[in-house]
Amino acid sequence: MTPFTVRAPASSANLGPGFDSLGLSVPLYTTLRVTPQGHTEVVPMGAGLDGTPHNESNYVYKAMLLAAKRAGQPLPHARIEIESDVPLARGLGSSAAALVAGIVAGNELLGNPLTPEAVLDVAAREEGHPDNVAPALFGGIVVATLDKLGTHYVRLDPPAHLAVTVLIPDFELSTSKARAVLPKEYSRADAVHALSHAALLAAALSVGRLDLLRHAMQDYIHQIWRAPLVPGLSDILEEAHKHGALGAALSGAGPTVLCFHDTREDTARLHTYLHSVMAKNGLTGTVLDLPIDVVGTVIERH
Known part of the structure; x- marks a missing residue:
């Protein structure tokens, strides 16, 4: 498998009354560069990720494992370089961007056994709500719900202007x-x-x-x-x-x-x-x- 890059945007959730169900994506990004190899390396890069783990306890790598668990396959080894310009703990979905980027990267590394809807469901269940992960995955404005049967959503293109x-x-x-x-x-x-x-x-x-x-x-x-x-x-x-x-x-x-x-x-x-x-x-x-x-x-x- 050749190296690949995954880029997931930041998001703003709720938008007032849409608590845990409504959000939109904005162009600040978490970026993963994934290079398949014989052993696993996790490499956070940049001042914004100072203090984040340089090993398999990193949240991004854990997200990749979620994809493997849903697919029922072992996760192949790779070098994962992580960069982000999404400010941490500011209400712009930094954890959702990392989660979605990790699940998508894990799915890609596995040969894409999961559909986009399954990727969304994995992410929403991990977060506990879909309002950040849905726009991070699909872009635009997304209205979404999470229940026992799955994660359900409608994506909207933003209005003109x-x-x-x-x-x-x-x-x-x-x-x-x-x-x-x-x-x-x-x-x-x-x-x-x-x-x-x-x-x-x-x-x-x-x-x-x-x-x-x-x-x-x-x-x-x-x-x-x-x-x-x-x-x-x-x-x-x-x-x-x-x-x-x-x-x-x-x-x-x-x-x-x-x-x-x-x-x-x-x-x-x-x-x-x-x-x-x-x-x-x-x-x-x-x-x-x-x-x-x-x-x-x-x-x-x-």
Whole structure:
């Protein structure tokens, strides 16, 4: 088998009310270079992966083993070089990108016994939810569910002129900590609010109703509980639309905040506002305009 490269994009999940079920991919990537050989080597590369294991306990290699387990075959030996420009623990699906890249690489190394749907199911069951792994695998915007029968999804091409602005603060927030603050029970009113707004958001994205995004992205399930962990989040959710955003949401578990914007409009005003919120709260970070990645995970043979 010849060497090959696997590249999986970052992702932003939830988008407000689509908790654990809705996400999109963005062009920041985890890249694996896989060279079949007689023994296994795991080689994380770059400052972003400092401290990650250089052996078979690495998360990417464990993901490759998941593909082998589902296929019922032993994983062939290879040298796996890992690079990533997805910031860790920032709410941009760094673990999902690593997981999907690893499963896809393992499947490729095995001769592709798993279908894309099986790859998605393996990834979603490992993560516990499909909202990051589905867009990382398929690109675009994905609505997905996970149940006993499988992982089910609908992929949407992003509406014309829709892109994202992300505010990535210079501090980490673990998913486990962000989940720990969520209540164990919700009222019927909150459940109805979540269902109606998630449905409206999916429908608005599917038909390109950009004017509805600000209203559809309201959420009472997770964002209000996580707001104390992300200084300035409440202000952005309430005010970003006044500064050029089509809508705003906490990206995944945070602390990154995502704003939709119209590519026909200048984002300078939105950038200025987001930087001012960081300054007001004593934070530093990066503001980026990004298109929505529509390709998902790709494999290139050398």
